[in-house]
Amino acid sequence: MAWEIQSGEYELGAHRTLLQEFWRNFRRNKLSLIGGFIVLFYAFLAIFAPLLAPYDPIEQYDAPRGMRNPMPPLSRDVDGRLFLLGTDKFGRDILSRAIYGTRTLLQVAVGSISIAMLLGVTMGAIAGYRAGTWVDELLMRAVDIMLSFPSLVLAIALVGAFGIGKIQIGPFTLSNIVKIMLVIAITYSPRFARVMRAVVLQEMGKDYVAAAKISGASSARILLAEIFPNTIPPIIVQASLMMATTVLTTSSLSFLGLGLQPPRPSLGLMLNEARDYLFWGAWWYVMVPGGLITLAILGFNLLGDGLRDALDPRQARRRG
Amino acid sequence: MRELLRVEGLVTRFYTDEGVVKAVDGSWFALEADEALGVVGESGSGKTVTALSIMRLIENPGRIESGRILFRGEDLLEKPEREMRRIRGKEISMVFQDSLSSLNPTLTIGAQIARVLKYHTRLTRRARWQRAVKLLEAVGIPEPAKRVSHYPHQLSGGMRQRALIAMAISCNPKLLILDEPTTALDVTIEAQIFGLIGELKDEFRMGVFLITHDLSVVASFCQQVIIMYAGKIVEEADVQELYGNPLHPYTLGLLRSIPPLEEEAERLESIPGEVPDLINLPPGCNFSPRCALTDERCWHEEPELAEVSPGHRVACHRVAVPVGVGEIHG
Amino acid sequence: MAEELLHVQDLVKYFPAAGDWFAQIFDRRVVRAVDGISFEIDRGTTLGLVGESGSGKTTTGRIIARLIGPSRGEVVFDGIDLLALRGQALKAIRKRIQMIFQDPASSLNPRKTVGQIVAEPLRVHGMVKGKDLEKRLVHTLELAGLSARFLNRYPHELSGGQRQRVGIARALAVGPEFIVCDEPVTALDVSIQAQILNLLMDLQDELSLTYLFIAHDLSVVKHVSDRVAVMYLGKIVEIGEVDEIFTTPKHPYTQALLAAVPRPDPMAPPRKVLHGEVPSPINPPPGCRFHPRCERFLGDICREREPELVTLDGGTQVSCHLYSGGDWKG
Numbered sequence: 001m002a003w004e005i006q007s008g009e010y011e012l013g014a015h016r017t018l019l020q021e022f023w024r025n026f027r028r029n030k031l032s033l034i035g036g037f038i039v040l041f042y043a044f045l046a047i048f049a050p051l052l053a054p055y056d057p058i059e060q061y062d063a064p065r066g067m068r069n070p071m072p073p074l075s076r077d078v079d080g081r082l083f084l085l086g087t088d089k090f091g092r093d094i095l096s097r098a099i100y101g102t103r104t105l106l107q108v109a110v111g112s113i114s115i116a117m118l119l120g121v122t123m124g125a126i127a128g129y130r131a132g133t134w135v136d137e138l139l140m141r142a143v144d145i146m147l148s149f150p151s152l153v154l155a156i157a158l159v160g161a162f163g164i165g166k167i168q169i170g171p172f173t174l175s176n177i178v179k180i181m182l183v184i185a186i187t188y189s190p191r192f193a194r195v196m197r198a199v200v201l202q203e204m205g206k207d208y209v210a211a212a213k214i215s216g217a218s219s220a221r222i223l224l225a226e227i228f229p230n231t232i233p234p235i236i237v238q239a240s241l242m243m244a245t246t247v248l249t250t251s252s253l254s255f256l257g258l259g260l261q262p263p264r265p266s267l268g269l270m271l272n273e274a275r276d277y278l279f280w281g282a283w284w285y286v287m288v289p290g291g292l293i294t295l296a297i298l299g300f301n302l303l304g305d306g307l308r309d310a311l312d313p314r315q316a317r318r319r320g
Numbered sequence: 321m322r323e324l325l326r327v328e329g330l331v332t333r334f335y336t337d338e339g340v341v342k343a344v345d346g347s348w349f350a351l352e353a354d355e356a357l358g359v360v361g362e363s364g365s366g367k368t369v370t371a372l373s374i375m376r377l378i379e380n381p382g383r384i385e386s387g388r389i390l391f392r393g394e395d396l397l398e399k400p401e402r403e404m405r406r407i408r409g410k411e412i413s414m415v416f417q418d419s420l421s422s423l424n425p426t427l428t429i430g431a432q433i434a435r436v437l438k439y440h441t442r443l444t445r446r447a448r449w450q451r452a453v454k455l456l457e458a459v460g461i462p463e464p465a466k467r468v469s470h471y472p473h474q475l476s477g478g479m480r481q482r483a484l485i486a487m488a489i490s491c492n493p494k495l496l497i498l499d500e501p502t503t504a505l506d507v508t509i510e511a512q513i514f515g516l517i518g519e520l521k522d523e524f525r526m527g528v529f530l531i532t533h534d535l536s537v538v539a540s541f542c543q544q545v546i547i548m549y550a551g552k553i554v555e556e557a558d559v560q561e562l563y564g565n566p567l568h569p570y571t572l573g574l575l576r577s578i579p580p581l582e583e584e585a586e587r588l589e590s591i592p593g594e595v596p597d598l599i600n601l602p603p604g605c606n607f608s609p610r611c612a613l614t615d616e617r618c619w620h621e622e623p624e625l626a627e628v629s630p631g632h633r634v635a636c637h638r639v640a641v642p643v644g645v646g647e648i649h650g
Numbered sequence: 651m652a653e654e655l656l657h658v659q660d661l662v663k664y665f666p667a668a669g670d671w672f673a674q675i676f677d678r679r680v681v682r683a684v685d686g687i688s689f690e691i692d693r694g695t696t697l698g699l700v701g702e703s704g705s706g707k708t709t710t711g712r713i714i715a716r717l718i719g720p721s722r723g724e725v726v727f728d729g730i731d732l733l734a735l736r737g738q739a740l741k742a743i744r745k746r747i748q749m750i751f752q753d754p755a756s757s758l759n760p761r762k763t764v765g766q767i768v769a770e771p772l773r774v775h776g777m778v779k780g781k782d783l784e785k786r787l788v789h790t791l792e793l794a795g796l797s798a799r800f801l802n803r804y805p806h807e808l809s810g811g812q813r814q815r816v817g818i819a820r821a822l823a824v825g826p827e828f829i830v831c832d833e834p835v836t837a838l839d840v841s842i843q844a845q846i847l848n849l850l851m852d853l854q855d856e857l858s859l860t861y862l863f864i865a866h867d868l869s870v871v872k873h874v875s876d877r878v879a880v881m882y883l884g885k886i887v888e889i890g891e892v893d894e895i896f897t898t899p900k901h902p903y904t905q906a907l908l909a910a911v912p913r914p915d916p917m918a919p920p921r922k923v924l925h926g927e928v929p930s931p932i933n934p935p936p937g938c939r940f941h942p943r944c945e946r947f948l949g950d951i952c953r954e955r956e957p958e959l960v961t962l963d964g965g966t967q968v969s970c971h972l973y974s975g976g977d978w979k980g
Contacts, residue, residue, distance in 0.1 A: 015803060018761065028337055132670050207757035210717050211820060215771035216744040229761040362839040363810075476927055506702035506866065508924040511910040515923045533840055536912035540921055559916040577844035578914050579873030581896065587851075588873070590844030594809045 025310035032306015038299025042106060049103040053096035055081070057265040060091040070094075070282050086284045089273060098288050100265040105296070108181055108260075109246045113239055115185035120192025121235060127193065128200025129223055140197065143190040151187045151245070152252055158183040159258045180259055184249055188242055195238045199231045233311035240304035244297040251293050267293050324495060324527040325351040325374070330387035332366075332373045339599035343369040343382070345551040348625065351495070351544070356521060356528040358538030358559075360574070361548035364595050367531045370548075371497045374529070375414055376404050392494065410440040413488040417500040419480035423472040429456070429483045430468035433490055440491045455486040460516055478509035482516065489520055496521070497529045502537070514541050535574055539563055547571050550596055550606040553625055557632040567634045569611045605637065613638045652692035655828060655860050656714070659688050661723035663709050667932050682931050683709040684720070685884035688959075691877075693827075696854065696861040698875030698892070700868060700907075704928050705881040707864045711830045714862060715749045716740065727828070745775055748821035752833035754813035758805040764791070764816050765801035771824045786823070793856075794819035795849055811842035818849065828860045835870060847874060868911050872896050880904050883931055883939040886959070890966030900968040902946045938971065946972060 016024070027033060045052065055061075061077040063069050069091040075083050077091070085095040123143070127136040146154065162183065166175050174182070203209065204227065212226045253259035254268025262269060267289040274285035327349050334341040344366040351357045361367045373384050376396060389396040391412065396404065416422045424432055433452040437443055443451060449468070456464035459482040472480055481501060488496055498517070502510035518541065521528050530542060538545055538559070545562045547555040547570065555568040566572050573591035593610040596602055602609050604619040611618065617637050625635040663684040668677035684706040691697045699707045713720045716732065725732040727747065735743055748771075751757035758767055768787055772778050778786045788798045794815040805813055814834065821829055831850065835843040851874060853859060865871050871878060872892060879889040880901065888901040899905045909922035926943040929935055935942050941952040948971055957969040 015807065018804065021806075134671075137671070207751040207753060208759040210712075210715075211749070211751065211757055211817075212759075212770065213717060214715055214744055214747075214749050215820075215824075216741040216774045217770070221774070226759055230759070362841060478927055506928070507868070508702065508907065508910045509927065511912075511921045511923045512925070514921070534912070535840070536914045539914050539916045540912040540918065563914065563916050574840055575914060577840050579844075579847070579869040581869045581872060581908075581911060581913060585873065588844040588848055590848055591841040592845070594811060594842070595839065 022310050026306055029306050029309060031302050032309070035299050035302025035304075035306055038295060039303050042102060042296055042299065045099055046103040046106040049099050053093075053099045054084070055093040055096045057092060057096040057100040058263045059093075061087065061093070062091060063087070070277060070285050072282075073284050085288050086282075088270065088285060089277065094270075094284065094288050097265040097270060098267065098292055101267040101270060101289060102292055102296075104177070104260060104265065105247060105250055105267050105293075108177060108184070108250045109243055111178075111181040112184035112188070112246055112250075113243055115181060116188040116242070117192050117235065117239055119185060119189035120194075121196045121231075123189070124193040124196025124198075125200055125223065125228075125231075128197040128204065129219070129227075131197070131201050131204075136197075139193065143193050146187075146190045147194075152249060155183050155187045155249055155253060156256070156258060158186060159253065164258065164261065176261060180250070180253065183253075184246055187249070188246065191242065192235065192238060195234055196231060199234050200227055203227045203230050233307075237304055237308040237311060240300055240307055244300035244304065247293060247296045247300065322353040323350055324353045324355075324392060325529075326388075326390040327370075327374070328388040328390070330370065330373055330389065331385040332369050332378055332382060333385055334382040336381055336599075341598045342551050342601065343598060344373060347387070347553055349546055349553065349556060351527050351529060353494070353527055354521065354525045355544055356518075356530060356542040357544045357546065358530045358532060358542035359546045359548060360532060360535055360538055362533055362595050364550065364598055365548040366551040367548050368499055371414065371499055371529060371531055374497065375408055375412060376401075377408075406440070409436055409493075410491040411493055412495045412497065413491070413493040414497040414499065415481070415484050415488050415501050417503050419477060419484050419504070420472060422484055423480060425472055428469045428471055429475070433468075433483075433487050436487055436490050451490070452486075455490055456483065458489075458520070459483070459486040460512070461486070477505055478512065481505065481509075481513055485513075485517065485520070489524060489526075492524055493526060495527045495529060497531070499531045500533070501530075503533075510537070517541075535578065547574070550601060551598060552606060552635065553633075554607065554636070555632075555634050556625070561629075561632050565632070567628060567632070567639045568607075568636050569613050569638070570607050573610075605635075652695065654690050655693040655728055656691040656862070657724075657726040658690065658710075658714070659724040659726070661687050661710065661713060661725065662721045663706070663713060663718070664721045679932050682884050682934060684713070685934075686723075687879075687881070687884075687886045689879055689886065689889055691828075691860055691862060693860055694854075694858050695876040696863050696874050698871035698878040699862060699864045699881060700866060700871050700878060701881035702866060702907075702928055704883065704931055706884040706931075707866075707881050708832055710881075711749070711832050711862060711864045715747060715830045716744070717749075741775070745771075745777075745824045746826050747828045747830070748824065748826040749830040749832065750814075750817050750821050750834045753837050754810060754817050755805070755837075757817050758813055760805055762804070763801065764796075764803050764805070764808075764819075767805075767816060768819045768823050771820060775824060777824065790819045790823050791816075793822055793853065795845075809842075810838050811845060814838060814842075814846055815849070818846075818853070822853070822857070825857075826859070828862075831861055831863045833865050834863075836865065836867070843870070850874065868896075868908065880907070883928065883934050885939060885969065886967075887940065887970070888966065888968045889959075890964065890968075894964045894966045898964070900962060900966055900973065901940075901970050902944050902972070903940045906943075906945065938969075948972070 061081060063071055064076065064078045067075065069087050070089050071083060071087045073084060073086045075086055083093050088094055088097065123139050127139040130136050162179055166173055167179055209222060209226060212222045250259060251268035254266045255272045257272065259268060260266040270289040271286060274282065277285050327347055330344055330347040332344040334343055347370060359367045359370065372378050374389055378384055384397060430449060430452040433455060434448040437448040437451060453464045453468050456468055461467050461479055461482050475483065502513050505513065517528065532538060542559055544558050546553050547568065549570050555571045566575055576589040577591065579585060579588060591610050596606060596609065604621055605623050608614045608618040623635045623637045625633045627633050628639060661684055664680040665683055666674050667679040667681050668674045687710065689697065699710065701707045712718050714725055720733065730743065732743065765787055768790055769783060772783060772786065787801060791798065791800060796812065796815050796819065835846050838846060847870065854861060863871065863874050875892045877890065878892050878895045879886050880903065882903050888895060888904045895904065899908055906922065906924040910924055912921055924943060929942065937953045937955055938957050941947055944952065951971050957971050957974050959967045959969045960973050961967050962973060
């Protein structure tokens with residue numbers, strides 16, 4: 001009898017992988033697409049910097065008779081070289097310095113976020129899995145202490161402790177750039193730890209974890225194979241939003257002279273140099289590095305917001 | 321008896337990125353002034369959207385497409401929003417399923433009731449507070465003078481639902497809409513709450529519009545029943561008629577799905593399949609993919625709600641309509 | 651003669667009332683979730699465990715499934731002391747004891763496909779590999795009423811009923827003898843509930859499974875159970891054959907609970923209301939825990955002395971002073 005059909009089957013909807021599902025949700029929001037394009041643009045600048053930069057970013061060029069460095073956009077030097085975005089006070093090409101500066105900025109930002117993620121996720125995962133125990137307490141109070149400093153102040157203090165320039169730790173020499181990455185990573189790892197702990201705690205309360213226990217899975221397997229995949233989306237969102245903050249911190253450190261050291265091109269340093277020429281009408285000198293920093297922060301923030309909306313599992317389950 | 325509410329041809333749709341959700345697709349029904357009407361349906365049947373449409377609380381991307389909602393003879397869909405705000409909470413009020421999220425966690429129960437009174441009455445501050453205590457007493461909350469200054473999280477689920485009911489009846493509404501008011505509560509508490517609502521209904525002569533998935537609750541509380549399936553009313557009758565003589569295959573299936581408490585049942589007769597996707601509804605009758613009685617016509621032609629006996633309406637091709645009563649939409 | 655599969659003796663579980671270790675320094679109160687319960691389940695039968703929220707039924711199920719440890723007490727499964735098992739021995743017993751959860755949305759990992767979810771227990775135990783795994787998966791899904799087409803789907807692509815079938819398939823994968831069903835149909839639509847109940851009962855016949863069936867819905871429990879235990883505030887107040895309990899309930903609480911359940915019949919007698927609410931399990935009433943709400947309150951004895959479980963003629967055990975001595979019979 002048809003009335004007695006016991007199958008749970010009826011027409012299944014179209015099948016989509018999790019990635020397809022994500023893309024469908026992501027592209028819905030135009031702003032997050034714009035954020036994505038901005039981030040791609042920066043990645044492009046950073047990767048192809050040597051090909052895109054018209055001149056050596058460190059080379060100094062002489063202004064022609066009657067003109068002084070910094071020269072405004074579309075000026076030419078004595079030999080007739082064209083500087084699309086003008087030159088800085090030492091006669092270096094601002095466009096080339098900006099492109100290379102973007103590259104360093106992204107290197108530092110990506111590097112420090114990766115390290116911060118690694119540190120924070122590990123701490124957060126342990127604290128979350130052992131929630132309520134002394135291990136959790138120890139880790140989270142350490143996190144609280146670090147978060148109670150404004151991040152820039154903490155970063156400055158750490159640079160102060162490490163000193164400017166490269167440092168020697170036992171047999172390892174850390175170059176200045178790696179050192180700065182570490183400083184920023186240490187500053188921001190607590191935020192990842194917090195997010196990770198909260199997510200792990202929330203997932204642990206769900207019955208699929210209980211089901212895994214009943215299946216006989218070990219603690220390590222439950223944490224790595226069951227819980228961990230569910231923590232990736234919120235961590236990615238956090239990383240994207242933190243990229244924006246890191247860009248600002250890196251630039252601020254450089255601006256204060258505590259970050260990357262000259263003559264290495266850095267957007268923060270360029271801003272610092274440009275400061276003196278602001279009242280002389282050298283608008284391009286500030287606009288270019290300042291604009292690039294602002295746009296990067298905007299891009300990562302838009303992307304982060306878009307990712308959060310697209311990766312939210314409530315979105316995917318909306319119709320369930 | 322006087323007619324309180326009449327809904328005519330209500331169509332409410334949601335325009336989502338996935339497609340158009342036909343949440344309510346042509347509803348016709350009426351509610352008498354002191355009657356309790358039960359609207360029964362599973363998830364996605366459109367029962368909650370019907371209630372929200374009456375309250376004019378449909379938000380983007382949803383739209384009320386057509387129809388008339390006559391409340392005491394006046395069409396609510398024609399009213400300006402200002403007027404609707406006066407009606408909501410005073411003339412028509414609503415109690416939701418989740419009492420914790422329906423109450424503001426940062427305000428005391430008394431403050432929340434007083435606020436409703438402030439919007440709709442001219443009582444003084446002190447009088448509002450006194451009335452809040454009276455209302456809590458009326459809904460059977462012990463020690464109302466003390467409870468009135470408690471926060472929602474300090475009350476049990478049953479007490480919170482009582483407080484919500486107190487708020488809903490604070491301005492003596494003519495129509496009380498209840499959306500699954502006891503789903504989250506234990507059965508003994510559910511019995512208490514319905515006992516209370518029944519008393520209040522008689523005392524204040526309110527019409528009650530009860531949304532639920534539970535046919536048993538409707539049988540013990542309501543006078544009139546509507547069964548909804550996938551956005552459409554499939555059957556309507558008074559309780560005696562509906563439970564004594566259910567006609568639509570879906571209604572029959574629902575009744576047979578409930579394990580009986582009194583007699584023996586070896587096996588439940590379940591309805592096969594699942595509730596359809598409201599974006600991709602099957603052609604013809606929405607219930608045909610799950611129905612055992614289908615013929616060719618069911619797959620092509622949508623059945624209309626037709627009266628089979630006075631007051632008993634069914635939307636099914638397979639239910640014989642007596643000559644002279646039905647046969648309208650041949 | 652039926653063979654006893656599971657025996658629970660004086661099981662107790664107290665939770666700290668305060669959240670973390672810091673708050674516990676100042677707040678040493680405990681929640682008496684389960685407070686000394688005993689029962690046994692014969693092989694191939696179903697024991698229904700009913701009670702309202704806070705009765706301790708879910709905690710009991712989770713202790714038996716070895717998800718949480720008890721404060722004290724004994725659970726013997728097929729002659730094995732279940733609570734003493736550690737490491738490999740515990741892992742081995744997990745093949746024999748499985749669980750089905752209430753909320754199919756939270757009990758399935760959203761990042762895994764149906765195939766991966768059902769295969770997980772098989773992989774953990776290294777039971778089947780390679781080509782056989784696929785065959786085993788398809789077979790298991792078919793047992794639960796799903797086809798091989800579901801293998802690559804994610805939980806969010808399925809309906810509630812289909813998800814619960816996946817949960818059932820996962821429990822069946824390792825070929826268990828005993829399944830703890832924790833409110834398996836509560837989250838489902840009425841028409842889907844009956845499908846899942848029928849499925850669980852068919853599987854029991856086919857695979858000679860033993861169930862501990864936890865639910866708050868009395869009609870569901872009556873339908874699936876051979877024996878029923880009624881819990882109130884961490885205690886079993888009545889336990890016996892399903893027909894005995896439902897036709898002649900002995901304990902005043904069981905009687906009140908049954909009278910409060912609505913029937914899908916408008917002619918049924920009105921629901922009786924049990925006044926009051928379940929007291930806090932942090933500070934349960936002294937003597938009989940039900941005495942503040944009991945309609946057959948006998949006086950001091952109920953307030954002061956805790957009743958013991960006594961066996962009556964029909965085999966039902968009840969803990970109530972009405973039955974404990976000859977004097978109060980009635």
